[in-house]
Every structure is written in structure tokens, then in C-alpha cells.
Amino acid sequence: MDRKPISPELSVSPQISEADVGLAAASGIRAILCNRPDGEGDQPASERIRAAAEAHGLAFAYIPTASGAVSDEAARGFAEALDTLPGPILAYCRSGTRSASLWALAKAPTLSADAILAATSAAGYDLSGLRDRLENRAALTEAGGSPRRRAPQPSARHDVVIVGGGAGGLAAAASLLKRRPDLDVAVIEPRAAHFYQPGWTLVGGGVFDRRDTLRPMASVMPRGARWIRAAAAEFAPETSEVILEDGARIGYRALVVSPGLKLNWDGVEGLKDALGRNGVTSNYQFDMAPYTWELIQTLRGGRALFTQPAMPIKCAGAPQKAMYLAGSAWKRMGRLRDIDIAFHNAGGALFGVPDYVPALMDYVTEYGVSLRFEETLVAVDGDAKTATFLRRRDGVEERVTEPFDMLHAVPPQGPLDFIARSPLAGPGGWVELDPATLRHARYGDVFGLGDGGSTPNAKTAAAVRKQAPVVAENVLALLDGSGPRAVYDGYGSCPLTVERGRIVLAEFGYGGKLMPSFPDWLIDGRTPSRAAWFLKEKLLPPVYWHAMLKGREWLAAPRPLPVEPASHDAPAGPG
Numbered sequence: 266m267d268r269k270p271i272s273p274e275l276s277v278s279p280q281i282s283e284a285d286v287g288l289a290a291a292s293g294i295r296a297i298l299c300n301r302p303d304g305e306g307d308q309p310a311s312e313r314i315r316a317a318a319e320a321h322g323l324a325f326a327y328i329p330t331a332s333g334a335v336s337d338e339a340a341r342g343f344a345e346a347l348d349t350l351p352g353p354i355l356a357y358c359r360s361g362t363r364s365a366s367l368w369a370l371a372k373a374p375t376l377s378a379d380a381i382l383a384a385t386s387a388a389g390y391d392l393s394g395l396r397d398r399l400e401n402r403a404a405l406t407e408a409g410g411s412p413r414r415r416a417p418q419p420s421a422r423h424d425v426v427i428v429g430g431g432a433g434g435l436a437a438a439a440s441l442l443k444r445r446p447d448l449d450v451a452v453i454e455p456r457a458a459h460f461y462q463p464g465w466t467l468v469g470g471g472v473f474d475r476r477d478t479l480r481p482m483a484s485v486m487p488r489g490a491r492w493i494r495a496a497a498a499e500f501a502p503e504t505s506e507v508i509l510e511d512g513a514r515i516g517y518r519a520l521v522v523s524p525g526l527k528l529n530w531d532g533v534e535g536l537k538d539a540l541g542r543n544g545v546t547s548n549y550q551f552d553m554a555p556y557t558w559e560l561i562q563t564l565r566g567g568r569a570l571f572t573q574p575a576m577p578i579k580c581a582g583a584p585q586k587a588m589y590l591a592g593s594a595w596k597r598m599g600r601l602r603d604i605d606i607a608f609h610n611a612g613g614a615l616f617g618v619p620d621y622v623p624a625l626m627d628y629v630t631e632y633g634v635s636l637r638f639e640e641t642l643v644a645v646d647g648d649a650k651t652a653t654f655l656r657r658r659d660g661v662e663e664r665v666t667e668p669f670d671m672l673h674a675v676p677p678q679g680p681l682d683f684i685a686r687s688p689l690a691g692p693g694g695w696v697e698l699d700p701a702t703l704r705h706a707r708y709g710d711v712f713g714l715g716d717g718g719s720t721p722n723a724k725t726a727a728a729v730r731k732q733a734p735v736v737a738e739n740v741l742a743l744l745d746g747s748g749p750r751a752v753y754d755g756y757g758s759c760p761l762t763v764e765r766g767r768i769v770l771a772e773f774g775y776g777g778k779l780m781p782s783f784p785d786w787l788i789d790g791r792t793p794s795r796a797a798w799f800l801k802e803k804l805l806p807p808v809y810w811h812a813m814l815k816g817r818e819w820l821a822a823p824r825p826l827p828v829e830p831a832s833h834d835a836p837a838g839p840g
Contacts, residue, residue, distance in 0.1 A: 267457050268292075269361060269388035274352040277364040277388065279455065280308050281357050283317040289355050290321040296350035298343075300367060301358040302329035306682060307530055308359075324350050330363050332510040332683065333498030337402070340370035347371060359510065360455030360496040365390040366511035373402035389457070389494055394421070394513025422516030423451040425740060426507055427490075428497045430454025430482055432462075433523030433715025433729045435814050439487040440737035443816030446489055451515065453507060455496040459485045460551060461809055463726050466583055466762060469548040469557035469673075470590035472802065479551070485814050497524070500687045502708045519740045520708075522689060522696050523715040524681050526579060526724070532677040539647030544671045548587050549579070560671045561591045566603035567670030570652055572642040574677040575611040579716055579724050582616065582759035582771065584608075584675045585625070591673075592632030593764035606634045607667075609654055611641040617723075618777045620791055621761070621769055628763045628793075640665075642674060684717055695719035700775065702749035702826070703736050710743060712736050722775065723757030730813050731756045734823040751823035756780050760801040768797035782820055 266285040270276045276294070278285075280301060289297065297318045299311045311327050318325040326346045330339045347354065347368075356364035369381045369392055378399040385392045425441060427434045430452050438450050464478040486492050493515065499508040500522075506514045528549055530537040539545040544564075546557045569591060573584035588608055595601040608629075615629070615636065616622050629636060637654075643664070644653040652674075653666045679685075680694035689705060691697025696713040697706040700720045705711035714732035716724040731753060738751035755775030760768045770790040774780045781790050788796045812819050 267361075268355060269365075269390075271365060271368055271384050271388045274347060275354050275356060275368055277361040277368070277390075278355060278357040279360050279457075281314065281355075282309060283313055286314060286317040286323065287321055290323055294323065294353055294355045296324035296326070296352065296354045298346055298350065298354050298356040298364070299325070299327045299358075300330045300339075300343075300356055300364045302331060305332070305359065307528060326350055328367070330358065330367060332359065332363065332496065333508045333512055335363055335366045335370065335510075335512050337370065340367050340373075343367040344371035360494075361388075362390055362392075362455065362495045362510050366392055366395060369395055369399060370402060373399045391493060391495070392511060392513070394509070394515075395511060421451070422518075423491070424449040424517070424744060425451070425519045425521060426515055426517035427452045427521040427523065428507060429523035429525060429715065429717075430456065430459065430486070430492070431523060431525050431715065432726050432809075432813070433525075433733065434521065435459070435485060435487060436729055436733035436816075437521050437523060437714060437736045437740075438490045439814055439816035440733045440818065441740060441816075442487050442489045444737055444741060448489075449491075450487075450489065451491040451493050452486065453493045453495060453497050453509070453515065454482065455494060457482050457494075461806060463580070463809070464806060465548045465551065465554045466586045466590070467802065468554035469546075469561075469587055470762065470765065471558040471561070471594065472765070475551060475555055477806070480810070485810070487814070487816065498683060500689050502688055502711060505710060518710065519743050520711045521736055521740065522684075522711065522713040522717065523729075524684055524696075524717045526678050526716040527681045528579075529677045529679060532574075533642050533674065534644035534653075535647065536642075536645045536674055536676065539645045540674075543647040543650055544669065545645060545647050545674060546672070547674050547676070548583060549675055557587060557591075557673060561594050564595075564604060564671050565600055568605045568607070568668060569671040569673075570667065570669045571606070571608050571673045572652075572675055573608070573610045573612065574641065574675055576617075577724055578675065578678045580759065581723055582761045584610075584673070585615070586762045587673045588634065589628055589632070589761070589763045590765060591671075592628070592634070596632070597765070601632065606632055607637055608634050609637045609640040609642060609652075611639065613638050616761075616771070618771060618773045618779075620777075620779060621771045624769045624791055624793055625761065625763065645672065645674065680717060689713075691719050693719070700755065701752040702739055703732060703753055704739060704749055712740055720753070720755070722753075722755040723759060723773070725757045725759060726809065726813075727758030727772075728756060730821050733813070734818050734821055738823050750826050752826050754780070754824065758782075760797060760805075762798075762801070763793050766795055766798050767793040768801055769793050770797040770800070 315325040461478040467473040468475045495509045498510040571588040639657040640654040685694030698718045735751045735753045739749040759771040
């Protein structure tokens with residue numbers, strides 16, 4: 266729990282869990298105040314937090330405040346809660362920004378704007394965009410009037426605004442600043458931590474410690490970039506602005522959108538509640554990957570189910586990587602013949618690029634895996650240890666329920682809600698991008714990369730490593746008054762960990778075209794190799810932390826846009 270004290274009476278926090286309530290109670294908190302509307306994203310319902318609070322003897326209040334719409338009415342409700350709830354109080358929303366904003370507006374009648382902004386800044390929340398509202402509320406309170414409404418103005422304007430501090434956003438910022446160190450770049454990101462997500466598969470396989478996949482966001486933010494620790498709520502491309510969850514507006518000359526995607530844990534009935542106990546795990550969650558390894562070590566016999574949802578998903582090979590590493594471990598332990606392994610795949614093929622399938626099938630055979638294609642996980646009963654699948658056969662659908670002793674579940678995935686409802690969204694709710702230039706299909710000053718984009722490439726960190734330099738080149742071209750000058754070829758990579766010590770290194774671009782980075786004598790991606798394992802285990806983590814996030818483009822230099830030859834039939838000038 267990332268709890269930030271703002272005053273003796275109040276701390277604010279990003280979204281909390283039921284377990285966090287107990288930690289808050291142990292630290293002296295006496296009341297919980299929820300400002301995040303139910304159903305906004307992947308979050309526990311407010312009633313679940315209320316129940317946890319009451320179980321620990323804490324008071325609870327619910328003042329839902331929509332992202333980007335922190336109203337005076339909500340601020341008055343917040344002020345009333347401060348007066349009536351026993352303190353100290355913990356208020357939370359998605360990132361903590363809305364809660365901090367509500368406190369600021371609630372205190373405006375009694376504290377100066379300078380004092381309020383100093384307190385929120387010390388807690389890590391830059392609310393300078395609220396200064397006018399704070400001063401307005403204070404002045405109107407003294408005069409006995411009501412706050413006047415004014416046309417919203419951007420609190421700041423930057424050359425480049427980047428939404429998202431994941432791999433895509435930070436890599437793009439680093440590539441931009443490497444090329445032009447004096448560029449005014451702002452990164453909007455609410456999280457305090459940055460994760461090396463490709464490492465979670467190896468955490469689940471007992472190779473990495475999960476602590477090695479986590480670093481403070483401040484330590485990886487590119488030098489020269491301004492970090493706006495807040496969540497983006499809306500886009501206003503017609504005025505070239507991003508609206509934050511506290512209502513502040515950030516202007517830009519160029520916008521880069523890299524928000525990631527949504528892991529829809531609620532898309533499988535019972536899955537969220539089942540995770541972390543009764544043999545249910547997922548390497549797609551930082552907290553769960555160590556439990557995967559615990560289950561692999563302790564399972565001595567029975568049924569182990571591995572699932573893969575419909576595409577697109579983050580790292581399409583990760584669901585079966587978990588299965589191969591489990592099979593490899595059980596083989597080393599001498600338990601493989603006592604464990605029935607099944608791979609339930611919502612799709613119709615083991616892997617989307619056929620060239621790599623023969624090598625994978627060798628391991629499917631070796632580990633005795635039963636392949637179940639066109640079967641989608643729809644429900645989990647952790648207490649009964651059963652999983653229900655929607656099976657499609659010859660156009661007929663039926664629900665089948667199977668028992669398990671271990672279940673590695675991967676949730677369905679899709680665009681984030683605030684992206685899907687924005688003007689930047691295209692078909693399916695993804696950021697609508699040109700697949701070559703990564704510029705938005707309808708807004709010329711908007712670019713995108715990473716998992717939230719519409720480009721038909723594999724959603725992997727390797728794809729982002731190639732996309733970031735292309736975005737940097739084309740953003741700078743825009744700022745210089747010219748058109749795009751670099752293209753992305755769809756490159757993506759999936760190091761398929763088929764056993765501990767060997768990897769099938771799948772590298773491919775648009776249309777499944779093979780795009781190997783190394784000569785076959787060094788690494789033939791279609792054959793399991795120890796060299797590819799060494800690359801994955803020893804080289805790629807430092808490449809990520811010290812090259813990709815620093816603007817060093819090893820084997821990732823952007824390819825220039827082909828120049829079309831001038832037609833000799835065209836007129837030389839005005840007719």
C-alpha cells in the first residue's frame with residue numbers, strides 16, 4: 266500500500282485491497298474513505314472494502330468521484346466526511362490524485378492555496394492546475410458567494426506529452442530526449458513503481474526473484490522528462506489537451522499515447538476471488554508469480570490446467586511458457602508421469618507463426634500435454650477446485666467443467682476503459698494508429714505505441730523496443746514541420762521458454778514474416794537453444810533497464826520511410 270500523509274488527519278493512496286485495510290488499521294488509521302466509483306476498472310467493489318473496514322473496526326464512507334470531474338459538490342461531501350469520520354482517515358481512488366484534489370478543495374476556505382499545494386506536493390501530487398479553483402473558492406467563501414465557473418485553461422503546455430510510464434512511454438521519452446536533450450517532455454503516470462513484466466514468467470519458473478522485476482518509477486524516469494504523477498482521464502484532441510483525473514488540463518504540441526491494456530480479471534467468473542489460494546495462480550500478476558513456483562514445487566500428482574484467452578493479449582506466448590517451465594521442473598523432479606497437463610486455448614493453433622510450431626510440439630509430446638483448442642475459461646470455483654470452459658466444436662458451444670489441482674489462468678484482455686471511450690479509439694476500442702508510422706489515423710499530432718495500440722503486431726516488450734525510436738523520429742519530424750520519416754515493420758519477439766535452459770526464440774513481423782536478429786549459426790529461432798536462454802536470462806534484463814529505458818537503441822535503430830520516386834509525367838509546377 267502506497268500511503269501518503271497529507272495532513273495529521275488524512276492520508277491518501279492509490280486503489281487499496283482488502284488486505285491493505287488490515288495494514289491501515291495496524292498503522293493507526295480509523296476510517297476509510299473511498300472516492301473511486303465502482304466498476305471504473307479492475308478493482309475490488311467498495312462494499313468489499315467496506316466489509317473489510319468494518320471487520321477491522323474502521324468507519325467507512327463512499328464519495329464516488331468520476332475521473333476528470335472533481336466537483337465542488339464532491340468537495341463539500343469530502344469536507345463533511347473529514348468533520349464526521351474518526352481520524353486519522355485513509356482516502357483512496359485509482360491513483361490518489363482525486364482524493365488529494367478533494368482534500369485540497371475542501372480545505373480551500375480555511376487554508377491558503379500555497380499551503381494546500383505545498384502539502385499535496387510533499388505527498389507526491391502536483392495539483393498546481395487547481396490553484397485558480399482554490400483561490401476562487403477561498404475568495405467566494407469570504408464574500409459569502411458561490412464559486413464562479415470559468416472556461417477551463419491548460420495548467421501547463423509541453424512540447425511532448427506522453428500518457429503512460431510503462432515500457433512504451435518511458436522508452437519513447439528516452440529516445441526523444443536522447444535525440445534532443447532540451448525537448449520539453451512530460452510523462453503522465455500515477456504509479457510509483459515500474460515493472461519488468463517479461464521477467465514474471467521466470468519468476469513463476471523459479472529462475473528470477475520478483476524483487477528484481479521492480480524499480481521505483483523515479484529511478485527509471487528518463488533524465489530531463491517531467492513526471493506528472495497523476496492519471497489521465499480524457500483526451501481533448503481538438504484543443505490538443507489531456508485532462509487529468511483532478512480536472513487539470515495539460516496541453517501539448519505532440520501527444521504520445523502508451524497506456525498499456527486492461528487485464529479483465531472480472532471477465533472470468535470467480536477468478537479474482539480464487540487467485541492466490543486453492544492452487545489458482547497467474548504469472549500475469551506481480552503478486553502471483555511466486556505462487557506459481559510454489560505450486561510447481563509442491564504438486565506431486567493430479568491435474569494441472571493452463572489457459573489462454575482469445576487474442577489479442579499481452580505476450581501471446583506467456584500462457585504456454587508457464588506450462589513448459591512447469592513440465593520441465595516436474596520432469597527434473599521425477600513427477601511428470603504423475604501429473605496430467607492440459608492446455609486450454611481459446612484459439613485454434615498452438616502459436617500464430619507456423620514456423621515455430623514443430624519445436625513446440627516436441628515439448629508438448631515430451632511433457633504429455635493434452636491440447637484443448639477452442640476452449641475458453643469462463644468460470645473458476647476455487648473452493649471446489651473446478652474450472653469451467655466454453656467449448657466450441659463444429660459451430661456448437663457447450664460448457665464443460667473440469668477438476669484441477671493447479672490452475673494457471675490468464676484473463677481476457679482488451680483496451681483500457683478510458684481509451685475505449687475516448688475520441689482516439691478506433692475499432693475494438695484500441696488507439697487507432699497507422700501500422701507503419703505509428704501516427705494516429707485521424708489526429709496528426711498524436712502518436713502511439715505499446716499494448717494499447719491497434720497495430721496488428723505481437724504485444725511484447727520487444728515490439729515496444731522497436732516502436733519507440735520510430736515514434737521519436739516521427740514526433741520530432743512533426744515538431745520540425747515535416748511528415749513522418751521512419752517506419753515500424755511489425756517486429757515482435759517471444760522467447761518461448763520450453764525448458765529450463767533452452768528457448769525457442771520466435772522473432773517475426775507483420776504477417777508472420779520471420780525477422781531473426783542473429784545468424785542461424787548463433788541462434789536459430791526455430792530450434793531450442795541455450796544461447797537464446799542466456800539472452801533471455803542474462804542479457805535482456807540489462808538491455809531493458811540500461812538501454813531501452815535510456816534511449817540506447819541497440820539493434821533497434823529506426824528504418825527510414827521509403828521515398829517514392831517523382832513521376833516524370835507529373836507537371837513541374839503550377840499549370
